[in-house]
């Protein structure tokens with residue numbers, strides 16, 4: 001019974017229920033002013049006279065105002081009593097009432113039905129149109145609008161990438177008309193051909209470019225039959241030698257080659273040992289073991305650059321997309337080996353012996369696999385089986401030179417709801433192959449060279465040497481703790497991590513070096529909102545469109561779906577301002593630097609896509625456009641319905657990855673004291 005619940009009417013103008021006696025003349029019923037006052041109309045009235053009332057949504061109103069049924073009016077609540085407001089249900093089949101209810105759940109302080117239909121100064125004829133203008137419902141035209149808005153920025157490269165992303169993730173209908181409409185904008189930066197058939201030249205060039213963008217996403221332009229087809233002569237880019245040609249067409253970065261000259265002593269020993277194996281073609285596997293910051297990635301870059309500059313193939317891969325972006329031409333291990341999504345003890349990789357993947361693997365001199373401790377044992381076994389088969393060699397991994405690397409102190413394979421023992425059992429060290437692997441150790445923390453206290457503390461936590469206080473909690477050194485200050489601890493934390501934020505708006509280097517890490521989405525959302533408030537200017541709210549497939553009876557109300565904060569999905573309402581840092585939550589296009597964990601800088605406010613600049617990885621500095629993408633919640637997530645779908649408004653969240661707590665990928669790593 002506590003807190004009490006007030007039910008709130010939801011009715012269209014003059015469509016509310018009125019009670020009257022059977023013998024009452026209808027004219028007296030209509031003339032009685034009491035009958036035209038409802039909980040909703042009086043909510044509007046209160047908003048028009050009391051500025052304080054405008055702070056609340058309709059459903060929040062009963063917590064601050066009390067409905068007096070005798071006088072039929074709202075009155076400011078004096079007591080601290082907690083009251084919940086619940087709006088009566090409306091089904092999408094009811095049309096306008098459903099959309100009005102949706103608006104009531106998002107618009108604060110409406111003063112009339114007409115005001116509720118007004119978005120950015122425009123009064124829309126229907127509630128549906130208003131909900132659409134506010135970005136609450138998906139529009140049949142949304143993909144077209146997204147592309148046409150993107151055209152106005154006049155960045156054909158980003159536009160072509162956006163078009164490829166839409167092809168893969170958004171399943172657009174009427175593809176041919178989208179192509180026809182946006183073709184001129186996508187080819188704007190191409191040189192014109194002197195040949196008579198300039199249009200054919202531009203079409204083929206665009207098709208080739210799109211095909212190149214689609215390949216890493218495992219699609220081909222020919223999969224989209226509505227589009228013009230790529231002529232035979234140009235469609236053979238992916239034939240046998242071309243994959244190797246493509247590999248060598250990208251030059252070795254000078255800064256990676258320069259790493260070789262500055263290796264520290266541990267790195268040098270590891271480098272020499274591995275290079276000797278490469279030169280003598282002695283098939284063996286290594287594991288580069290080093291706590292966070294000891295220069296594992298630095299060593300891989302040196303190795304990969306040296307091998308490639310010798311004219312040999314070096315394949316860089318990593319378990320997560322974000323680690324892959326740190327390596328030149330790096331791809332996730334899923335994509336490199338075409339690993340099954342849910343492998344078991346007898347799985348193999350899905351590439352065939354004649355595929356391009358197989359050609360590249362077979363001809364490679366070295367494979368570097370970063371973040372190996374995060375990979376499930378079955379995935380290593382699948383790669384081992386497939387490489388043995390490919391190479392016709394029974395040595396571990398078919399006799400290939402593989403350099404695994406990572407840090408077992410960081411993240412082990414994720415076994416959802418698994419115990420510690422299950423996670424350890426799923427890890428590489430439990431594989432029979434582990435005993436064939438030669439361990440190379442890196443010990444000097446290169447990231448915290450000027451802060452040995454922090455480096456030692458981190459190592460002590462990672463090695464499990466730090467004394468626990470109770471419940472396996474460790475005591476943080478006082479210097480790392482921000483003292484609790486009544487209600488403003490979060491503010492103090494934000495000021496510490498992002499000092500003088502307003503002076504650094506748009507400063508990618510400042511932003512990318514700092515982060516606040518928190519294990520719960522709920523806290524991340526709360527902190528994000530506070531940080532975004534500190535940025536100057538008006539924000540733009542991006543909403544998700546949430547739905548449950550097959551929910552024909554509309555069992556799940558919008559506000560319930562909107563309130564779910566599922567792992568891996570951004571919040572329903574995401575406020576962004578220019579200069580705000582973002583983090584991508586999906587592997588959209590790892591090859592071009594867009595993967596789970598990529599950090600971006602939000603550029604400008606657009607209604608239908610996010611215009612941002614990549615701040616991390618090899619694609620740093622590139623501008624990208626991210627459309628709305630349909631996403632599903634994970635299948636094993638505990639929701640009261642199966643197969644829940646959450647089509648989210650955008651892919652980004654200024655939120656922080658909590659996977660790397662002990663890895664300290666960020667220079668400042670603060671823990672919020674409990």
Ligand SMILES: Nc1ncnc2c1ncn2[C@@H]1O[C@H](COP(=O)(O)OP(=O)(O)OP(=O)(O)O)[C@@H](O)[C@H]1O
Pocket residue numbers: 262263264267290291292293294295296297298299407446447663664665
């Ligand atoms: N020999 C070196 N000379 C100069 N700088 C180095 C050297 N080795 C590593 N660094 C620098 O130290 C920092 C940490 O290195 P790196 O990212 O390679 O560590 P890591 O072991 O891969 O860390 P993590 O486990 O957190 O991913 C980087 O900024 C890198 O450029």
